[in-house]
Amino acid sequence: MAAAGSSWLVFGFSTEEAAGEPGPGLGPRRLEPGPGGIRRVWPAWSYVVVETGAGLELRSAGRRQRLRGWREALPSETHVVLRGAAAARAWRRGAGLRSAAWSRFLPRGPAPRPLPLLPGGFALPRPPFYRALPAGLRARSLALGTEHVLLLGTGGDVHAWGGGRHGQLGHGTLESEAQPRLVEALAGVPMAAVAAGGWHSASVSEAGDLYMWGWNESGQLALPCKALAEERAQGEEAGAGAAALSPCPEPPEAEATTFISIQALPALLDLPQEPEVSGVSCGSRHTAAVTRGGELYTWGWGKYGQLGHGDDASSDCPRRVEHLVAQGLWAEAVVCGPWTTYVCVREPPDPPSSTADCSEDPAAGTCLGPTLPSAPQDQTCSDSVPPEPNSEPQVGLQLHEG
């Protein structure tokens, strides 16, 4: 949770470009805070749901939508799942939000665990929207990849299941698993957090060590990647500047290099100077990590600027995001969208006199609320997501009309 004095920066593919409009370029952008600052973000590919002091807000190109009464979001390009105090509900994107595609009432109880976790199971941002978990599995958090699921248990154990063709389950094979299965290789080490990308997985131990496994096709595991090495070799032949190809600070000896395309067992990752990792997040094909010293490191696929180094190079070794250092910003948390990296930063004590460094969110200055003009083909304001029912949940929730 971001405290007062924090703000969020985003690198990578913009919501404008996702709508086919010209993008704002490779530099970092600051999220317009809205009332009371932004506390949490849940990014999808073409939009992002943010939590402001006034509640949830859905932001896409040129458009904002208040999501009154809802507390948490699980977005995808086909649907958005929202969770409130008494219910979770899913709506279909792009088809008019008049009626929900799915609802589930939630029993009132102690502080809920974060989405996708729900009582008894977890939510999915696509049909069937809900899957039960085995009764004995006590979950602290859960992360969804493209084909797999990671679960962090209350005891610091990690379970993985789903598609395993790219080694993303960490069981040492390329087989898929239908049911949650303990990642044995991590069994001795209590974990504090897990993150799932498109086809890769990450886990941070309580001691601040980072483990990764899965597909390394763009260097997202920070293991030597053949395709990137070949690109670098080509670039050197062509005389291109080395900066564009993000070489590792200490490139491994060419003869000794074994390239890894798939890492089917967790591997310990060493960041430069070996700091303690406090948080990690995975996009489709990249990874971002925040250290206890307030630094942000990124690696993997960088074609849309999501690594935050101001270029479009991919990298198979972790690189510190220098923009934060240059601005004296302390990274507190990181959340990745498919092709983006959102970082929560604490402002320096003397903020810069202008905000010229970060381009403003283009939607800043337009009025908030559901009466924004809609993009062509989109719904009118009557598609605003109905507020969460306040009354006691009834058997068979009625679907609200817009």
Place this chain on the structure above:
Amino acid sequence: MAAPVGAEAPAAGPGALWAEVRALLPGTEGEFTLALSGEVDPCVRPLLRRARGLLYGAEGPAGGEAAALRRLGHVLRDYSWEKLNAGPWQEVSKAWRQVYTYGCLFGALAEISAGCPPVSAVRLCDMGLLMGASVLDNVLGRLVRVLQQHLPRERRGAAGLAAEVRPEGPGPPPRRPLLPSSPPGPGRGSAGPLPAAAGPEPLLQKARPEPRPAPAVRPEEELPRLRCPSLESFRDKHLIPQKPVVLEGIMDHWPCMRKWSVDYICQVAGCRTVPVELGSRYTDEEWSQKLMTVDDFIGQYIVNEKSMGYLAQHQLFDQIPELKEDISIPDYCCLGEGEEEHITINAWFGPEGTISPLHQDPQQNFLAQVFGRKYIRLYSPQDSENLYPHESQILHNTSQVDVENPDLVKFPNFRKAAFQSCVLMPGQVLFIPVKYWHYVRSLDVSFSVSFWWS
């Protein structure tokens, strides 16, 4: 027809190329329907429409619009690529493959309108042909044909383009494991040694083993040979009883027998991008797949033979229709139940020493040998237990035994398995009944064409 020395193309310059290319597209924006064979995420269609709008806007996308079109091509390809990799290749929806094709089309058109050399557009067309699904009446196939005519005569030196790797041949039938990652896209075997760069001799390149002599085929093991049997005779004596046989004479009139050579393949298909298998055999840990042009494949793996590369199990004739005209479908395929369109035709082109480990396929197979010789050993499915198939689901159709160097301590029953063998010569066609175990090693630079039918 000799082109003037140093000429770019038969026609005059990029303007003529753009006009020819533009003529392949529907006349008006309204006729360019962007039809898809199913549902896709709502974010996709606005991008497709925007790209189409750029095409039909001003006088060909020029200047800034070419850049915007190129960018949209990238976004569409990258977005749909993730869908293409989101599950088993067989389950990927046709609609997403069509989106990928549009991404390749818009990208190729952007390259052409920006005046880039046609090879980059050819490569994009090939990516769409390999991984996409036809749109606009196979526009990519039609486009690549036009582009090939505009390539300079001197096409060598494409080594720089070869390295853009997003390997993995497209799928089924999963004879060669589609793993580590099934459809085309980045990804290879779990680990691999540093690859050889094209160019000077790499010191530490994994050396190819010494070529092995042609194995002796004992008379009692030798497969029977038949010259042009009648349909009934083949059906009654071989198809129904499921007995393998070498057929002679049926390829005699195929144009490939007099036309094909390594040079000819290079001329017709040199600039085209194909999936190549690297590594001794697909059961090895260092085995991987890589996309490269035919020129580069021939230069690095046929002519130089620094390490093992095999253009294997690739539907080359769908990609390059000109080559399809040089072959025919064996008449005996009409004895099957399936339609002719469902017959899968694969090309197998490689240096001496390529090995396909002992495995079985789920369909009948005619293996036609065009040039070079192959040593082939066959085991009946009844002997399956003695052949120790792999346990894993991916390799379940493959034996663990190295046929020409079996570990009889680990696999003692292998010696009990009876086999037949042959050296398949140019002009011969081997009938491999469904699920018949077969092991293949090339004895020369070899080109085979296989027909999988039911």
